[in-house]
Amino acid sequence: MADSDAPARPQVSTRDLAEVHDRLVDWLATRLPDGADPQVSELSIPSTNGMSSETLLFDAAWTEEGETRTERCVVRMRPALDAKPVFPTYDLDKQYRVMSLVAERCGIPVPKLLWNEPGEEALGAPFFVMRRADGSAPPDVMPYTIDSWLQKADPADRARLQEASVAIIAAIHQIEHTAEDIAFLQLDQPGDTALRRHLNDLKAYYDWGMEGHPVPLLDRAFTWLEDNFPADAGPDVISWGDARIGNILYVDFAPTAVLDWEMAAVGPRELDLAWLVFIHDFFQDIASRYGGLPGIPDLLRREDVYARYAELTGHTPRNTNYFEVYSAVRHGVVMARIAHRQEHFGEREMPENLDETVLHRALIEAMLDGTFWDSLPVGSASAAPEASEAPEGSEDAGA
Template sequence: MPRLDDQRAETGEMRTSTRDLGELRRRMRAWLAGRLAGASRVSVSELTRPSGNGLSSETLFFTASWAEGSGEREVECVARMAPAAEAVPVFPEYDLGKQFEVMRLARERAGVPAPRTLWFEPDPAALGSPFFVMEQEKGDVPPDLVPYTFEGWLVDASPADLRRLQTETVRILARLHDAPVRPEELAFLRPGHPGDSALRRHVNEQRAYYEWAHGSLRIPVLEDAFAWLDDNWPRSTGQDVISWGDARIGNVMYRDFTPVAVLDWEMAAAGPREIDLAWMIFLHRFFQDVTVIMGLPGLPAFMTREDVCEQYRSMSGHTPRDMEFYEMYAALRHGIIMARVWHRRIHFGELEMPDDPNDLVMHRAAIESMLDGRYWD
């Protein structure tokens, strides 16, 4: 049986940036001094990067301070940048303006605790790529490495605390999806790929992403999943809503098991509610399955499909439909991303190319069991 120490080594810290922090700090201070018209004594602390979660946009922590009129301001900040091309990005493009706008919309219209947005800079000249700055929050984030199902504050939590965390996290989705927005306000979130519905455009965008991420390399288990989706397409997909896209507890910051910041909006889109629900359910199941393989109990009664869907129905009035379809779609999307992450690690000499391309997908067994129906037994 694999050991926990082996898992730590296998999922050790991955290279996520090629940029020099000292140079970024100098350029950030110069940019901020120009942005804060009329301010004086502008300073930026040393920049740091978070450990643990995050393989897409580059994240930087710093404190900005300046004099304004007769007063002093000091703000703890987080900057999100598109990754440098030489860092082998996970995604083909990083629309920082879209992220900035959807966070504002989620906070102001839906009452979702997205971080307070401060500044957006579309010009790459300032730091080398577009970026935005938001206020920093304090709290606990369930880690991916080592997974929160292995050890730590969630595994040690009482059933009541776990229940509160799940309930309040599902409430985020209910509030976001019920946000009072007009259809035209969702235009910037609609995928630009062809299709007769938001779901069809969403899936076609994922097909294009698969082709970009892996080029001429064919990954049969992912292509079989695409074919399964076509064969099991929902009859109706309902209304389009703001879809967070990366809706999972590893992208939420908590205090006292209550969400205080909803993070990572780069996968946001317009689409059916079930996209977010299935992603939240599947991503926990993914970590739970890994935990069971390691011989640990994990959190088997947490974030189950039946429980999450019932909570969501009671909060929103919407009964989730076709969840097997959306869970397969979640597994497929996650598979494309994880295979791209493996390619990054090959590029940086951290892993080797497996003999079987399907092994690029860490959870291939889960997708295979979905394809033959065993996953939902």
């Protein structure tokens, strides 16, 4: 691939941070006791992860009951409408609610939620504030497979991180809930199953995000997803949605915070498991394709992830190759949308071949023709006994 194709971080905000700072101080004064006199540090934007909801970091101090109280805070807010958002909608209230639900019923480390502001008057967009957790996430830019603390770590430490990360997904999926509890997470799309609604939601996002310029490769991929749609996708759970190690903070390879719940929904367990596996494949491909580097081949191998999840939950992942294709297509739509956003900000020109807007197009091509799993290192094929239940032509392991 040409150097011009190499991954670069797109612009993430068009807001005047000084103005946001002053409005945040005014708003905070309305949420604190009289005479609190809140002070807020200069706002900053994380430099290594995230391109959807805007994330701002700040320290706050105020007086409460005669004593000074301080908090290290994070603001999550809807992107400015003139910033050509990555997603068509940003339901910050939904994120706040699902984080509250998970924190209440699950032992995983969800950041402490401080305030929720569903209106737009204060900052021009809905937002919520949470306590900033200690720790570091494996970076997206540059990818952690190229040069990071995780890439330099001892294999035993990486194994500890992996085990803990899979355990987080397992714990989320085992949350006890009623249909009423999770009704707000059901996607508003037609379909008689959660997976059908999920796929229809992805199609709607694709139609919106491409702005009348479809990507031929993704069109073919959507046809494949329809042709190989599972007859039985298994039980539905609370799906984290963006289940990847880049959305977890770690200290000494142990999780300290589980972040980014904007893609949360109801769906099969394999949505999260395959996303965890595929996103690592994506970063491995970047390390190999752009840098000729080995990446981290011992991390998040599919057979390890699926086997560990089965041990923790008693559920053996099924139709795993289908859900890996689904993950690749889902990420491909995001990548293509980001390309439109980069064009909007003058950061790139759109290529004549719109397939080139999908950074991992070679992976999708190999998945569609069934050669992707054959090309994996020995021991890296999907390890799901239920693979024989996959729909005909799904190319799932063992089929």
